[in-house]
Amino acid sequence: MIDDRSGRKDARDEWVFGGLDGGDERALIGCEWGSNVWAVEIRQACLLGGRKRPKEAERVEAEVKEDTFPVAVRLRRTHGHTDTLVLLPFDFAPPGGERKTLHGTPTFIPSLPAMQSFIGHLLVMAMSSRLVSSRRLQGPLRRLSSLSHVAPRRHGRSAFLPVATAFSNSAAPSRRTVSRATPPLHTASASGTDIEDKLADKRPVPIILLAGFLGSGKTSTLKHLLENNSNVKIGTIVNDVASVNIDAKLIANSSSRGDLVESGAQGVIELQNGCACCSIADELFSSIIELTQNGRRELDAIVIELSGVADPQAVVSNWKEETSRGHPATRIACLDKTVTLVDACTFGTDWMSWDVVADRDEWMQGESPTAVERKVPELLAEQVEAADLLLVNKIDIAGGEQSKVAKVVARGLNEKASVVETEYGRVDVNELLGNLLDQELEETDSRNTGNSHEHSHEHSGHDHEHSHSEHSEHEASSHSHDHGDHGDHDDESECNDPSHSHSHSHEHSSECSDPGCTDTSHSHSHDHGALAENHLGITSFVYKTAVPFNTSRLMVLLNSWPIPIKDNLDFASGESFVDEGAKDNVFRGVLRSKGFAWLSPANWGSREGCDNWRHETAMYWSHAGKHFGIETAGKWWAGLDKDQIRPYFANNMKEYERIMEEDWISDEWGDRRQELVFIGINLDEDAIRKELDHCLCTEEELAVYRKNVKRYIVREEAAVTMLRRELN
Numbered sequence: 001m002i003d004d005r006s007g008r009k010d011a012r013d014e015w016v017f018g019g020l021d022g023g024d025e026r027a028l029i030g031c032e033w034g035s036n037v038w039a040v041e042i043r044q045a046c047l048l049g050g051r052k053r054p055k056e057a058e059r060v061e062a063e064v065k066e067d068t069f070p071v072a073v074r075l076r077r078t079h080g081h082t083d084t085l086v087l088l089p090f091d092f093a094p095p096g097g098e099r100k101t102l103h104g105t106p107t108f109i110p111s112l113p114a115m116q117s118f119i120g121h122l123l124v125m126a127m128s129s130r131l132v133s134s135r136r137l138q139g140p141l142r143r144l145s146s147l148s149h150v151a152p153r154r155h156g157r158s159a160f161l162p163v164a165t166a167f168s169n170s171a172a173p174s175r176r177t178v179s180r181a182t183p184p185l186h187t188a189s190a191s192g193t194d195i196e197d198k199l200a201d202k203r204p205v206p207i208i209l210l211a212g213f214l215g216s217g218k219t220s221t222l223k224h225l226l227e228n229n230s231n232v233k234i235g236t237i238v239n240d241v242a243s244v245n246i247d248a249k250l251i252a253n254s255s256s257r258g259d260l261v262e263s264g265a266q267g268v269i270e271l272q273n274g275c276a277c278c279s280i281a282d283e284l285f286s287s288i289i290e291l292t293q294n295g296r297r298e299l300d301a302i303v304i305e306l307s308g309v310a311d312p313q314a315v316v317s318n319w320k321e322e323t324s325r326g327h328p329a330t331r332i333a334c335l336d337k338t339v340t341l342v343d344a345c346t347f348g349t350d351w352m353s354w355d356v357v358a359d360r361d362e363w364m365q366g367e368s369p370t371a372v373e374r375k376v377p378e379l380l381a382e383q384v385e386a387a388d389l390l391l392v393n394k395i396d397i398a399g400g401e402q403s404k405v406a407k408v409v410a411r412g413l414n415e416k417a418s419v420v421e422t423e424y425g426r427v428d429v430n431e432l433l434g435n436l437l438d439q440e441l442e443e444t445d446s447r448n449t450g451n452s453h454e455h456s457h458e459h460s461g462h463d464h465e466h467s468h469s470e471h472s473e474h475e476a477s478s479h480s481h482d483h484g485d486h487g488d489h490d491d492e493s494e495c496n497d498p499s500h501s502h503s504h505s506h507e508h509s510s511e512c513s514d515p516g517c518t519d520t521s522h523s524h525s526h527d528h529g530a531l532a533e534n535h536l537g538i539t540s541f542v543y544k545t546a547v548p549f550n551t552s553r554l555m556v557l558l559n560s561w562p563i564p565i566k567d568n569l570d571f572a573s574g575e576s577f578v579d580e581g582a583k584d585n586v587f588r589g590v591l592r593s594k595g596f597a598w599l600s601p602a603n604w605g606s607r608e609g610c611d612n613w614r615h616e617t618a619m620y621w622s623h624a625g626k627h628f629g630i631e632t633a634g635k636w637w638a639g640l641d642k643d644q645i646r647p648y649f650a651n652n653m654k655e656y657e658r659i660m661e662e663d664w665i666s667d668e669w670g671d672r673r674q675e676l677v678f679i680g681i682n683l684d685e686d687a688i689r690k691e692l693d694h695c696l697c698t699e700e701e702l703a704v705y706r707k708n709v710k711r712y713i714v715r716e717e718a719a720v721t722m723l724r725r726e727l728n
């Protein structure tokens with residue numbers, strides 16, 4: 001319930017801001033809140049602030065014009081704080097504040113003066129907790145002070161309802177849970193017999209595998225699916241080869257801050273530190289048991305975002321093998337289809353340029369180029385060949401020729417899959433889900449059981465099966481190498497026949513990734529780098545520290561990184577980006593880097609052009625292939641006390657504990673940190689670390705930073721005091 005003095009409802013209240021005019025408030029969303037705004041919901045319509053999409057902007061317009069005005073708008077920011085912006089009508093003016101029950105919803109309805117005071121208090125609270133800076137509030141404050149001179153418009157009493165609903169909604173428990181731990185296989189009540197009994201009449205939950213090379217757009221597609229589908233209950237499993245699962249954090253964050261409240265998102269399980277097609281294949285099965293709560297949870301579909309180096313065909317093979325063994329997970333769920341993302345910018349013209357591989361020496365720096373150069377295209381080919389649906393993504397930044405080449409090559413590799421061009425994986429969700437929900441149980445049964453010498457990537461709409469003889473050629477060249485990397489395998493390593501008793505994914509001689517293995521003759525290296533290294537020579541590491549980057553030095557470093565497309569860098573004012581395209585660069589082998597970055601403000605103060613907001617703002621760093629971007633990703637949690645943060649996770653304490661354990665890496669700076677995952681070929685980890693370390697603030701710079709933070713806080717507090725005085 002709303003406490004009318006403070007505007008807070010209960011302990012885990014979201015921050016609520018009010019405004020009285022739709023037009024103004026939209027301006028406020030767009031301008032005043034600028035980069036802090038991530039998602040705005042108007043009822044169920046969703047508008048992504050900062051990257052508004054015309055379609056959604058139009059919907060906003062439509063909502064506001066509707067006679068049903070007022071509208072309730074919930075404003076959310078990623079990675080931390082959640083704000084709610086509520087648009088209220090001018091006719092929000094019953095005499096005095098009153099509490100009522102409207103359509104079964106307990107509601108506080110303030111009068112106009114009460115609203116003004118209410119909004120004022122909220123603004124004070126927001127500033128006190130430094131959710132927003134005083135500068136950013138100047139516009140809203142001006143509007144607030146002018147409200148008393150504006151005559152209220154009348155819209156009828158029924159108009160109160162959406163607002164009331166919005167308040168009550170934000171107090172409603174979230175449906176989402178985010179789990180991290182994956183229990184051991186075949187645990188507790190997950191026995192095959194139990195599940196068999198329970199599931200006797202149940203249809204297995206269809207699984208969609210989301211595949212694609214590093215940075216091709218899998219997470220974007222997953223987010224799109226979750227955000228644009230309100231009817232289907234979707235559980236997700238997110239796999240990453242690195243020890244830190246940035247993608248899962250992004251999806252989980254969306255859940256925590258409620259972006260996916262209206263969607264069918266039903267939980268996120270992280271699978272990290274290895275690849276679900278090989279080194280952590282078993283965990284994939286236990287994750288399905290966990291996600292579905294041993295089959296008790298009602299799910300319409302499960303989407304598994306595979307790591308960028310996963311071979312989906314290997315997952316299919318493992319699945320068949322486990323099906324024949326009667327693994328409980330395979331009774332709960334069934335593989336339905338594989339969707340592969342193809343990066344239009346890089347796919348055809350670069351990674352698939354078999355005849356010009358020598359040109360790609362930048363990957364190798366003279367280190368055994370032949371093997372590595374051969375492998376990446378092969379992985380790409382495997383991913384494409386396994387697809388039922390191919391999404392040729394990033395067409396917005398790919399040239400027409402690049403998109404064409406990507407499509408032609410992909411089509412050449414897999415004639416039977418549907419091909420759709422996309423931006424940010426935005427595809428009609430029906431393409432992804434198809435008539436999956438209407439499929440007959442018999443179909444899925446036969447798919448799970450498999451048929452000895454068939455690739456099983458049939459799916460709703462256009463089933464297709466290939467015999468081994470049809471594929472003998474590509475299998476000889478591409479389906480054998482990755483398993484070969486794990487050590488010795490018998491000649492049947494390519495066979496998918498579940499009736500054959502051979503495991504092609506975990507046998508080892510020189511390299512072993514079995515955490516339980518005690519054989520000292522095996523070279524065990526169980527860190528994330530080793531796990532990734534088992535797969536195509538790709539390694540990864542995490543750069544993590546609680547020291548901010550000096551923005552100027554970071555800019556110089558990025559300038560020297562040979563990536564042609566760089567955008568959203570938004571560095572300190574006065575700096576401009578010049579691509580010097582240095583040839584010898586330690587970052588050359590990096591295929592993908594992503595994570596959270598903390599940049600030191602270069603221009604503290606309160607004037608135009610100051611960037612002290614960086615102190616509060618997490619940046620999302622994302623480099624994939626030839627594209628690098630760094631953009632705001634909401635505020636650090638550290639802007640709040642731990643006690644203030646806790647209520648945001650009332651329904652998901654696991655995530656709160658995870659943040660405190662993993663992200664809150666220093667007492668002084670909280671979760672402000674660099675947490676960057678680097679994935680690539682023959683990475684010179686030490687050299688990259690050294691380059692990044694060089695960009696960190698020095699002790700002297702940190703001392704200045706500390707001083708400026710103190711001044712910044714004093715200034716903010718003074719602004720709050722002034723506002724309080726004005727309000728009283």
Ligand SMILES: Nc1nc2c(ncn2[C@@H]2O[C@H](COP(=O)(O)OP(=O)(O)OP(=O)(O)O)[C@@H](O)[C@H]2O)c(=O)[nH]1
Nearest residue numbers: 214215216217218219220308394397423424622624
């Ligand atoms: N311009 C543009 N950028 C895109 C598009 N799709 C994805 N991106 C960006 O490319 C980067 C990688 O996208 P993700 O969706 O994280 O890719 P991913 O396949 O999940 O990446 P990994 O999990 O690391 O393999 C992000 O910065 C995205 O914002 C697109 O269609 N156009």
